[in-house]
Amino acid sequence: MTDVERTDWNEIVDSHAQRVLRIARRILGSIEDAEDISQEVFSEAYRMHLSGKKPVRTWEALLVRLATLRSLDSLRKNRPMSEFQVSDCISTVQPSDEVVAIELAQWLRGAIAQLPDQQAAVFVMSCFEQFSREEVSGILGISTDAVSTSLYKARQRLSTELTFFYHGDVK
Template sequence: MSDTEPPDWSAVIHQHAERVFRIAYRILGSVHDAEDVSQEVFTEAMSVHRSGMVRTWTGLMVRLATVRALDRLRRNQGRPGALPNGDFTPSPEPQPDQELIATELATWLRGEIESLPTQQAAIFSLAYFEQLSRNEIATALDVSPEAVSTTLYKARKRLSSRLAVIQGEKS
């Protein structure tokens, strides 16, 4: 297909819908918000295609899903019921206390991710929620693998220091 030909949108959606939804859901923890973000991603992908060449649909979809989910996470801050709504299950048969701890940790992590700079939040989310390799993240976000490593290190360091502060407050 040439860059001037319109893509087969049903094929593009079929190929990328599951991954886009999964990325959004893992960042947001809400099926409803993940569905909304998925729709935004495909609408934006159409606009991006119209405005220029798309080098890789997978890279575009991963980038858009991550950035739009992070945007939604930041917008939802402080909105009642915006974070984990019972969809998160840490193990097949969790004990009530384990489930509560996992839900609190997921809520805390989502809150902290939204406070990270956008690039750090995107790279951290792709590395830990999507388990993409350094090279896959570099391709998806159009940065060097070295930049991915450096940014991921900074994000982990920042989150670790915040966790240490929280743990120190509870002691």
């Protein structure tokens, strides 16, 4: 790698490292797991770039997509769920509220892991990362109608599952 390529790569990493880490952390709930995924994402992106098979049009889109998909892959492995950091979402809680929040976060991660890839990716990008339909469409390479349909289906399925969660009929 030349000095120019190294500088360009360092700029890419510096520009996108926080977003990649944040996406992975929100999906996985663990900073340690998110750091591992971030390393994988940047390694994979760099290998893709070096292969030259398909030129990278936008680094942000590629890195967000890889971070989302690799995090979901990791979540789907039968590893114990990492502890959710309630303080990230709730500033003042009662002990019982904290327990419910932890259980709900673990349930949500598990439920997202059960969604088909496209629905899970669209849900995460739309709801966790607050990307617009157009941005998700560009990142995933699907139409905005497909984004809307996938988001609708994901919300419907999660809503149904949430009903079971709150009524004590967890599957």
